[in-house]
Amino acid sequence: MIRMTKLTCIAVTAALASGCALQPAYERPADAAPAAYPTGPAYASANTANTTAAADTGWRDFLVDERLRQLVGIALANNQDLQIALVRVGQARTQLQLQRSAALPQVDVEASGTRGKSATTGNATHGNFAGLGAAWEVDLFGRLQSLTDAAREQYLATAYGRQAAHILLVAQVAEQYLAMLAYEEQLAVTGETLATARESYRIVKLQFDTGTVSELDETLARGTVEQALANHAAQQRLRAQAENALVQLLGQPLPPASGPATPLDRLPLLADVPAGLPSDLLLRRPDVLQAEALLRAGYANIGAARAAFFPSIQLTASAGTASAALSRLFDAGTGVWSFAPSLVLPLFDGGARQANLENARLARDIGVAQYRQSVQVAFREVADGLAARGTYGTELEARRRDVAAQQRRLELAELLYSSGTGDYLGVLTAKTDLYNARIALIAARQNQLAALVGLYRALGGGWLERTGETPARADAGVVIPAS
Numbered sequence: 177m178i179r180m181t182k183l184t185c186i187a188v189t190a191a192l193a194s195g196c197a198l199q200p201a202y203e204r205p206a207d208a209a210p211a212a213y214p215t216g217p218a219y220a221s222a223n224t225a226n227t228t229a230a231a232d233t234g235w236r237d238f239l240v241d242e243r244l245r246q247l248v249g250i251a252l253a254n255n256q257d258l259q260i261a262l263v264r265v266g267q268a269r270t271q272l273q274l275q276r277s278a279a280l281p282q283v284d285v286e287a288s289g290t291r292g293k294s295a296t297t298g299n300a301t302h303g304n305f306a307g308l309g310a311a312w313e314v315d316l317f318g319r320l321q322s323l324t325d326a327a328r329e330q331y332l333a334t335a336y337g338r339q340a341a342h343i344l345l346v347a348q349v350a351e352q353y354l355a356m357l358a359y360e361e362q363l364a365v366t367g368e369t370l371a372t373a374r375e376s377y378r379i380v381k382l383q384f385d386t387g388t389v390s391e392l393d394e395t396l397a398r399g400t401v402e403q404a405l406a407n408h409a410a411q412q413r414l415r416a417q418a419e420n421a422l423v424q425l426l427g428q429p430l431p432p433a434s435g436p437a438t439p440l441d442r443l444p445l446l447a448d449v450p451a452g453l454p455s456d457l458l459l460r461r462p463d464v465l466q467a468e469a470l471l472r473a474g475y476a477n478i479g480a481a482r483a484a485f486f487p488s489i490q491l492t493a494s495a496g497t498a499s500a501a502l503s504r505l506f507d508a509g510t511g512v513w514s515f516a517p518s519l520v521l522p523l524f525d526g527g528a529r530q531a532n533l534e535n536a537r538l539a540r541d542i543g544v545a546q547y548r549q550s551v552q553v554a555f556r557e558v559a560d561g562l563a564a565r566g567t568y569g570t571e572l573e574a575r576r577r578d579v580a581a582q583q584r585r586l587e588l589a590e591l592l593y594s595s596g597t598g599d600y601l602g603v604l605t606a607k608t609d610l611y612n613a614r615i616a617l618i619a620a621r622q623n624q625l626a627a628l629v630g631l632y633r634a635l636g637g638g639w640l641e642r643t644g645e646t647p648a649r650a651d652a653g654v655v656i657p658a659s
Contacts, residue, residue: 198486199322199479202472205544208551209454214559220566230449230635231460234642235346238632240444243433244353247426251349254427258345261338266654268327268334275327279320281312286494309494319483322476329473335650336466343462343638345425350629352422357440358622359415365614366411369607370404377401380600393600400604440621445628449635451562457554460636462650467543467550474540481533487521554634561631568624575617582610 213219236245252258286309315321377397384394423430438444458464495513522529586606592598632638640647 198318198482199325200475202475204458204468205548208548209458209555211454213451213454213555213562218563218566227450228643229452229456229460230632230637232640232643233449233632233637234640234645235638236641237643238445238449238637239346239350241438243437244350246431247353247422248346248349250426250428250431251345252342255345255425256427258338258341261334261341262654265331265334265338265651268331269651269654272324272327272331275320275324278313279315279324281310283308283310285309310492312491314489314491316489317483317486319480319488322479322483326473326476326480329469329476332650333466333469333473335654336462336469339462339639339650340466343633343636346638347629347633349422349425351626352418352425354440354443354622354625354629356415356418356422357437357443358618359411359418360437361440361618362615363408363411363415365611365618366404366408369611370401370408372607373397373400373404376603389600396600396604400607403608440618440625443625445625448565448628449632449637451558451631451635454555454558457558457636458551461550461554461634462636462639464547464550464554467547471540471543471547474536474543477536478533478540481529481536484529484532485522487519490518490520492516492518557634558631561627561634564624564627565631568620568627572617572620572624575613575620579610579613579617582606582613586610 235248239245239248313320377394377400380389380393380397383389384391419430458468493513493515586603589598589602589606593600593603
């Protein structure tokens, strides 16, 4: 027994010294992000004095419109997807606590009593025991530590996932609000067009009834009304669906507005955010940090799978008091103890441990690919946002000029038609082109603002509420129920 105790002490000392020697050292995949963002005509630099990185810019400072700020605040308090992400962080924390407890001694209170009769002598037998029992697995080769490391990285990945969900929600509310405003403005344009088309048809119908114009003109005018009615119905549907989507994000009915909505062409947003360097995405984007945490967990799982090939040592001990009579259980001289170390050396398991190791290595390789993919997606989203920032200004100016040109063209076509030198088809074509130009201008403005929101999110913005705040931990607000 003394010799076994010495061997056990040596084993414990070796375990403390070895730690997780079987766990491979983590290496971040090289060349995951390009050295610079793309350049060219589509990536014109924005003229701005703002030097605060997107991740350090609070969403209340970026989304300047007060109505939009109100809606984002409601969504962050009520959105169910965000609540689910928060609960999952708490769930991952309990899993980490559970895994950590596996490395600690398990101590139990034991009490037992036996009654029996000898089959050979016929005498009754009695036994009573009360004491403490303890069991501990000596983590000689770092298996438990590797499993704890994997659980910790899983917990961090879940926390980063919650942070990514928070940032995404801010962007989704803003984008859906912009879509609702765009459909409202398109509805207003279509309503004006419908009213004008009905008045034109009334006049043309009178002229047709008196034989002044042909049936072709009457048919064209009637078709214009029907097209405007169809567009109006479609835009009403899209407006309602956009509001429904916004209500779902908010988790409650849309609160009443204190005043009329700000038109898209005057809706304030922070004009620009610096793009920084591609390598910044590896440190600021929560989805990239989530992928890296999962990759680290894969490395830890390899260490646990390797350690399964080596012996495991269990230390079991108990101490207490035993007596044949319950009344004398705690008398002097009834103390008993036991210490039973055991060593289990795996010999044959049909290849299960080797398969488990190969599976852990393959999972690590998948994690490498997923990490690279998350970086590539982040790079592409930022590049797309930069291209949008560099081109939408030019497009909007051109579309504004196009609207003005189409308006002048309609005026000239109506003059020609009223003077008898032009036909109604020219007027109808000019009206249609003006309507399409106005609708396209509204859509372009919506897309420009949505692209700015998307760039802000792609650069890691949306986690802070106000600029200058100390960033909260990704697991901030997680509550684990007591029962």
